[in-house]
Amino acid sequence: MVGPSSEPHHIIVVGGGAGGLELVTRLGDKLGRRKLADVTLIDKSRTHLWKPLLHEVAAGSMDFAVHEIDYLAQAHWHGFRYRIGEMIGLDRQRREVQLAAYVDDEGREVTQQRSFRYDTLIIAVGSQGNDFGTPGVREHAISLDTPGQAKRFHSRLVNAYIRGHSQSAPLRPEQLQVAIIGAGATGTELAAELHYTTRELVAYGLDRIDPKDMQINLIEAAGQILPALPRRLADAALKLLTDLGVRVHTSSKVAEVTATGVKLATGVFIPAELVVWAAGVKAPDVLASLDGLESNRVNQLVVLPTLQTTRDENIFAFGDCAACPWEGHPGRQVPPRAQAAHQQAGHLVKQIRRRLAGQPPLPWRYRDFGSLVSLGDHSTVGNLMGGLVGGNLWIEGLFARFMYRSLYKMHEYALHGPTKVTLDTMARMITRRTEPHVKLH
Ligand SMILES: Cc1cc2nc3c(=O)[nH]c(=O)nc-3n(C[C@H](O)[C@H](O)[C@H](O)COP(=O)(O)OP(=O)(O)OC[C@H]3O[C@@H](n4cnc5c(N)ncnc54)[C@H](O)[C@@H]3O)c2cc1C
16 A cells, blocks of 8 residues: 655556557546656557457458558557567566666667566456467468468468469469467457458459469367356357358367468368467466566466555456456356456556545456457357346347447547547548558558
8 A cells, every 4th residue: 555655656557558548548648747647658669559450451342551550659649658578577666677788670779677666566468379289380380370371371361372473383282271270369360350351352453363272271279169167158150150151160279380371280281371379378478487476377467456466455357367366156266258358457547546535455356248259240249247237138240339439439549539439430431442451561
């Protein structure tokens, strides 16, 4: 707990993702602008893109540039400071976060290794793909953890299609074949989105490619796709995918990824020139040994229901990088989802204000509003739960698509307020009518 002091209280938020950027924006608006506290965001990137959009960037159905947010500008408009750098360590005794030197694309140092002092530290560094040590993943597969990776996948996809279109020799077995490993929400949504955009790509003049030659394989170790979601949702998504022609391989553990495809533990080989790894996540390695803070086997920082880390009341963690107990689900943690990060950010804004007033933080409780899976332009399916509808309601089609989009709208709303969100939405609707629906480069 902190008491009143004449020094400004230093709040540092590390990680400006789905949760961190909402938090720092609202803290900046409420505390930073009024000089009630000094609010700083640290992120290793210069810009923010809401992560659930990454599969659309990868498939080419979304233009990254239209949705990315510049941290410096956001900081300027919302009363906080932004400092670039990757957190590589922590000194809890001195209350300092340590950042690596920031080096540009050409290898030139932009900032030296440096440290920032905090009174309250909030860690929201998210998660990244966990390859569980599977051979060949690092060399031959792409994860969708960052906009850079999503753009790289999209560029490889377009190149693969141009290559296939322009070559005179017959296609090799792996050409125009995509393998997506992991049929959680990310993999499943990507499979449907890719089905749509690859056909659009070909329609834009790559007419020597026969759509029958393009194949998408979705590979899952569990017995069903979307294993963490209700069975009815998984069955509906499976039917939609198979109707589209996506080949779904369940109960199929991947043994190795090679330059020309995916080898299953059963010995079956699935040829593929593009492989996406979307099977499981872990928190960044730096959290595994962060000056004695408690972490679990996937590097998440263990937190109390107040979102304070178990060994330091001045350090909070939330979002994908935190292992937070899920009330009413003994032994389970809140799932790594944007809706959880959004709720936690809202809760923390209030708790930080209580802390500044010398009051103890209150516990947070996850409200699961259900799960929605977007299957490209074809359909959206899901269930809404809890307070939102007073029960468990199955939805699909246009209404489901609207609800799916509303999570992103809530994020935009938290960052920009109603006027900008309305104007941006209208502008995007207009430009969408005059531009290709798929990114062609
Ligand atoms: C393709 C895809 C689709 C998804 N779809 C959905 C969905 O439909 N619904 C849903 O609820 N969830 C979805 N998710 C999950 C959702 O994106 C995450 O749960 C959410 O982004 C977590 O937010 P976060 O703030 O914890 O972390 P993130 O949004 O991942 O942000 C982490 C931030 O920390 C920064 N960072 C990382 N390490 C460091 C470091 N060492 N130092 C400084 N900065 C660092 C990163 O640059 C990033 O800005 C999806 C995820 C993916 C990949």
